[in-house]
Amino acid sequence: MTTQLTPDRVASPLLAPKSGFGPALARWVGALAGAIAIFSILLLTKGADPIATLVDMVVSTTTGASIEQIVIKAAPLVLAAMAVVLPARAGLANVGGEGQVIIGAVAGAGVGLVVSGPAALPLMLIGGALGGALWAGLAVALRVTVGVNEAVTTLLLNYVALDVMLYLIYEPWKDANGSGQPATPPLAIEQRLPLVGGTAVHMGIVLALVAAAAVWLTLRHTSFGFRLSVVGGNPEAARRAGLPVARLLVTAMLLGGALAGLAGVIHLAGIEFKLRPGLTTNIGYIAFLAAWLARHNPLPAVAAAFMLAAITVGGDSLQLDSGLPAATVNVLMALILLAVLGWTAKRSTS
Amino acid sequence: MSDLVVDVLTGAVRGGTAIMFAALGETLAERAGVVNLGTEGSMLVGALAGYAVAAETGTPWAGLAAGLVAGGLLALVHAVMVVWRRADQFATGLTVMFLGLGLTSLFGAAYVGRAAPGFDPVAVPLLSDLPVLGEVLFHHDPVTYLSFAAAPLMWWWLRGTRGGLLLRTAGERADVLHVHGYRPGLIRGAAVVAGGALAGVGGAQLATAYAHAWFEGMTAGRGFIAVALVIFAVWRPLWVMAGSYLFGAALALAPALQARGLSLNQFALDALPFLITLAILAILGRRTLRAAPEELRRVFT
Numbered sequence: 001m002t003t004q005l006t007p008d009r010v011a012s013p014l015l016a017p018k019s020g021f022g023p024a025l026a027r028w029v030g031a032l033a034g035a036i037a038i039f040s041i042l043l044l045t046k047g048a049d050p051i052a053t054l055v056d057m058v059v060s061t062t063t064g065a066s067i068e069q070i071v072i073k074a075a076p077l078v079l080a081a082m083a084v085v086l087p088a089r090a091g092l093a094n095v096g097g098e099g100q101v102i103i104g105a106v107a108g109a110g111v112g113l114v115v116s117g118p119a120a121l122p123l124m125l126i127g128g129a130l131g132g133a134l135w136a137g138l139a140v141a142l143r144v145t146v147g148v149n150e151a152v153t154t155l156l157l158n159y160v161a162l163d164v165m166l167y168l169i170y171e172p173w174k175d176a177n178g179s180g181q182p183a184t185p186p187l188a189i190e191q192r193l194p195l196v197g198g199t200a201v202h203m204g205i206v207l208a209l210v211a212a213a214a215v216w217l218t219l220r221h222t223s224f225g226f227r228l229s230v231v232g233g234n235p236e237a238a239r240r241a242g243l244p245v246a247r248l249l250v251t252a253m254l255l256g257g258a259l260a261g262l263a264g265v266i267h268l269a270g271i272e273f274k275l276r277p278g279l280t281t282n283i284g285y286i287a288f289l290a291a292w293l294a295r296h297n298p299l300p301a302v303a304a305a306f307m308l309a310a311i312t313v314g315g316d317s318l319q320l321d322s323g324l325p326a327a328t329v330n331v332l333m334a335l336i337l338l339a340v341l342g343w344t345a346k347r348s349t350s
Numbered sequence: 351m352s353d354l355v356v357d358v359l360t361g362a363v364r365g366g367t368a369i370m371f372a373a374l375g376e377t378l379a380e381r382a383g384v385v386n387l388g389t390e391g392s393m394l395v396g397a398l399a400g401y402a403v404a405a406e407t408g409t410p411w412a413g414l415a416a417g418l419v420a421g422g423l424l425a426l427v428h429a430v431m432v433v434w435r436r437a438d439q440f441a442t443g444l445t446v447m448f449l450g451l452g453l454t455s456l457f458g459a460a461y462v463g464r465a466a467p468g469f470d471p472v473a474v475p476l477l478s479d480l481p482v483l484g485e486v487l488f489h490h491d492p493v494t495y496l497s498f499a500a501a502p503l504m505w506w507w508l509r510g511t512r513g514g515l516l517l518r519t520a521g522e523r524a525d526v527l528h529v530h531g532y533r534p535g536l537i538r539g540a541a542v543v544a545g546g547a548l549a550g551v552g553g554a555q556l557a558t559a560y561a562h563a564w565f566e567g568m569t570a571g572r573g574f575i576a577v578a579l580v581i582f583a584v585w586r587p588l589w590v591m592a593g594s595y596l597f598g599a600a601l602a603l604a605p606a607l608q609a610r611g612l613s614l615n616q617f618a619l620d621a622l623p624f625l626i627t628l629a630i631l632a633i634l635g636r637r638t639l640r641a642a643p644e645e646l647r648r649v650f651t
Binding site: 042331 | 427566627
């Protein structure tokens with residue numbers, strides 16, 4: 001009955017379980033089929049044709065434009081998933097990705113308001129990373145000083161972050177020329193992320209993949225990564241071995257927050273261009289689940305982020321073609337997660 | 351000024367009731383050793399089920415029962431995952447929350463903006479004429495009166511009955527239950543489901559007695575506040591009750607001050623319940639963890 005926050009390579013559902021490929025494949029197929037079957041029943045009760053709807057969803061994710069959409073949606077998800085993976089190695093549950101993403105976007109937008117010219121974009125990225133780190137730092141500070149569990153504090157800080165952003169959007173940073181929904185003034189052209197040659201995809205995905213590779217290298221091949229896993233595995237042993245446990249926890253969480261903050265800035269500077277209510281569309285929460293799907297291993301987490309991005313894009317077609325609310329896709333996402341998490345890993349023996 | 355105090359206290363009871371049901375439900379689950387972040391989802395499905403059934407049948411009591419069932423059913427998903435499939439409690443809870451969010455937006459669209467019969471305030475004879483107390487405590491909807499009994503009942507049940515003892519043992523020393531031939535998993539699962547049912551009642555109260563409306567995501571983090579509240583109430587039902595009213599007061603402060611012409615920042619006030627929770631958690635610090643049920647401490651460290 002313990003919570004598995006430490007990496008467990010063997011049990012990762014995205015890595016082929018060691019106990020034979022055939023049974024593992026059968027479990028995967030069975031789990032996904034079960035999730036899709038339940039979703040189909042729900043669609044039937046709403047009077048939608050499940051087969052046509054699902055075919056539409058799949059087909060809609062294979063056009064060139066939606067592949068670009070998937071990559072665009074995956075970019076912040078990959079970064080925010082890394083923001084969960086890195087602290088998880090030290091045994092920390094960072095459920096605050098959503099808030100860190102928001103504060104990252106807010107800090108980026110703030111820098112964008114005062115700095116213009118070619119220096120703006122790099123400074124925005126740095127500002128966003130610092131903002132995210134600050135937000136995660138609040139939670140980890142409470143953890144190492146007074147021992148409050150970070151899962152609870154990061155979760156609560158998400159709502160505070162949202163209120164901070166809404167305040168700025170509605171009052172001091174409101175675009176006086178804007179009409180309709182309140183928002184900040186749009187970023188200038190040079191403050192936006194450039195596109196990847198000839199596509200609609202912005203450079204954020206490159207940044208995200210580089211960051212993911214860096215996280216993977218750090219965790220796997222540096223002594224810092226090794227120390228984190230010692231702390232995550234057994235903090236008491238780490239303390240007795242003379243490791244600076246508190247400092248390692250703080251560092252892991254600050255780096256995680258910085259990655260989530262970056263996710264917020266690239267979402268802002270890559271696709272949104274202004275702060276608005278509903279900016280983040282649950283990026284932080286979905287990334288937490290992506291990281292968990294991958295059992296907190298960086299490279300499978302990238303794959304999981306792309307998969308969840310694809311489901312989200314498929315959900316947009318659901319709204320257009322079947323008139324179902326876009327949030328319906330949350331049902332499919334949750335069912336798939338539950339099926340994969342409950343029925344594809346080997347049962348733990350605890 | 352005293353007028354303001356009465357307004358805020360009345361609002362505290364009005365706004366705190368939904369959170370109290372959810373937090374009492376979470377107390378049951380956590381005393382049995384399971385954290386259920388899906389409480390937010392259970393509240394949401396309870397709110398929609400409560401509102402929809404009240405609209406269809408014309409009786410808010412049927413809605414309340416539907417909220418209870420819906421909240422319990424969603425929590426059953428969490429129970430199966432963490433007790434039987436041994437999945438991670440935080441991640442499963444969040445997934446269950448997403449499931450609730452998705453299900454309520456799928457089935458709730460038809461009820462946005464639709465009128466439904468709800469619970470109206472009923473003044474308790476005699477008691478409602480008391481100065482101050484009458485105004486604060488006895489001009490509420492019937493579900494709020496139920497909630498007055500809920501926390502003391504749970505305190506008594508956990509402390510003084512066999513069922514309560516079994517539940518607490520499942521959270522403290524599950525192996526003892528094994529030795530005596532009980533199945534701790536079953537007890538835990540039942541606690542999670544019962545907790546979700548209470549959260550569903552809280553959601554139904556929110557929709558049919560507090561807001562008199564259904565809209566997507568209407569619980570707005572109340573379920574997560576409930577989880578935090580249980581921690582700083584050190585898993586005791588009566589403290590949970592007090593904590594819920596503290597939140598209710600934070601919720602009621604904004605409209606009460608605004609009605610008096612004080613312009614306060616809306617977003618600062620919205621953030622207030624979350625900031626208060628964080629502050630209390632920080633002040634109590636390690637003390638809360640020491641009071642935690644043994645099995646729960648493994649989840650939290």
